[in-house]
Amino acid sequence: MQFKNNSLTQMFDLKLPLIQAGMVWVSGGKLAAASAKSGILGIIGAGSMKLDILKEQILKAQKLSGESHSHRLALNVPLLYPGSKEQIDLALSLGIKIFFTSAGSPKLYTTYLKDKGAKVVHVTSTPELALKCEGAGVDAVVIEGFEAGGHNGKDELTTLVLLPQVVDAVKIPVIAAGGFYDGRGILAALSLGAQGVQMGTRFVATKESRAHPNFKEAIINAGPTSTMLMMKKIVPVRLFKNTFYEEIKKLEDDCADSSKLLLKLGKGRAERGMHLGDLIEGEIEIGQIAGAVKNIPTVSDLVAQIRSEMLAKLAELNLFFTP
Numbered sequence: 278m279q280f281k282n283n284s285l286t287q288m289f290d291l292k293l294p295l296i297q298a299g300m301v302w303v304s305g306g307k308l309a310a311a312s313a314k315s316g317i318l319g320i321i322g323a324g325s326m327k328l329d330i331l332k333e334q335i336l337k338a339q340k341l342s343g344e345s346h347s348h349r350l351a352l353n354v355p356l357l358y359p360g361s362k363e364q365i366d367l368a369l370s371l372g373i374k375i376f377f378t379s380a381g382s383p384k385l386y387t388t389y390l391k392d393k394g395a396k397v398v399h400v401t402s403t404p405e406l407a408l409k410c411e412g413a414g415v416d417a418v419v420i421e422g423f424e425a426g427g428h429n430g431k432d433e434l435t436t437l438v439l440l441p442q443v444v445d446a447v448k449i450p451v452i453a454a455g456g457f458y459d460g461r462g463i464l465a466a467l468s469l470g471a472q473g474v475q476m477g478t479r480f481v482a483t484k485e486s487r488a489h490p491n492f493k494e495a496i497i498n499a500g501p502t503s504t505m506l507m508m509k510k511i512v513p514v515r516l517f518k519n520t521f522y523e524e525i526k527k528l529e530d531d532c533a534d535s536s537k538l539l540l541k542l543g544k545g546r547a548e549r550g551m552h553l554g555d556l557i558e559g560e561i562e563i564g565q566i567a568g569a570v571k572n573i574p575t576v577s578d579l580v581a582q583i584r585s586e587m588l589a590k591l592a593e594l595n596l597f598f599t600p
């Protein structure tokens with residue numbers, strides 16, 4: 278059975294209204310290609326990548342996904358790093374036509390990218406900012422609730438509260454992110470007016486992700502209260518509760534200023550945790566939904582599972598009755 282197309286599935290030729298998130302240290306070419314081949318959007322996370330690595334990962338994704346699926350490959354570019362323009366230009370030169378920009382102003386590169394014929398989606402965390410994205414000319418917005426893994430908005434709006442307000446505020450397609458891991462969640466988001474869902478944490482724990490095996494294990498062993506949003510004084514981020522988290526918590530409880538937090542964070546903390554697998558002193562970014570993730574499937578099995586959950590839930594809801 279085929280799901281009906283909506284504005285988002287049409288825009289990116291998706292078989293399901295599902296997007297595999299671009300994640301620093303996690304979303305490489307192999308993961309994005311597996312997603313594109315499974316009929317969902319596969320995003321390479323450029324955040325941690327120097328230009329030579331980025332080139333290698335894009336070429337790998339294109340090769341693995343093949344000509345008939347590579348149009349479903351996208352690039353996530355967090356705009357807070359100095360080399361984002363070079364990353365964008367490299368990706369454009371390699372034929373990438375879909376860009377998810379985040380952590381910066383949507384005005385920065387939207388016109389530039391649209392002039393080159395690319396589609397642009399910007400990630401945001403409040404209805405006001407979503408309106409600014411629309412004003413900047415993006416094709417769609419990702420709205421990310423407080424539950425989400427990775428860097429986060431300061432205002433703690435949950436996905437359930439944020440989503441309907443953004444849907445009512447803007448005319449462009451809205452993609453919901455933060456707290457989704459299965460087919461039921463996608464249907465809930467569609468009911469609230471989203472045109473699709475972006476999942477991050479769920480895709481960290483897949484066979485194809487670049488996350489260190491220890492990081493994947495940490496997710497499947499996590500419980501519902503294993504994460505907390507921290508470091509609001511610098512860049513808010515949802516952290517796995519480990520020794521590094523405890524150290525940050527102590528500093529925050531003692532009202533440490535941002536310079537002390539930055540000193541503790543140091544350089545390479547995220548690489549140490551998510552790429553090198555140091556579960557004690559590394560920075561491990563995961564979403565609240567980690568508590569519900571209990572296996573490490575292939576992307577293809579995961580997408581098939583989500584699809585059948587959507588169909589089962591639709592049948593179970595049986596919303597019509599004869600008066």
Ligand SMILES: Cc1cc2nc3c(=O)[nH]c(=O)nc-3n(C[C@H](O)[C@H](O)[C@H](O)COP(=O)(O)O)c2cc1C
Nearest residue numbers: 298300301324379425426427455456476477478564
């Ligand atoms: C390990 C990790 C790294 C992430 N890195 C990025 C990133 O580099 N750029 C970005 O825009 N979002 C990043 N995110 C956020 C995701 O793109 C996605 O929106 C979020 O994970 C959705 O929430 P969920 O984790 O509850 O599924 C990251 C999330 C995780 C879990």
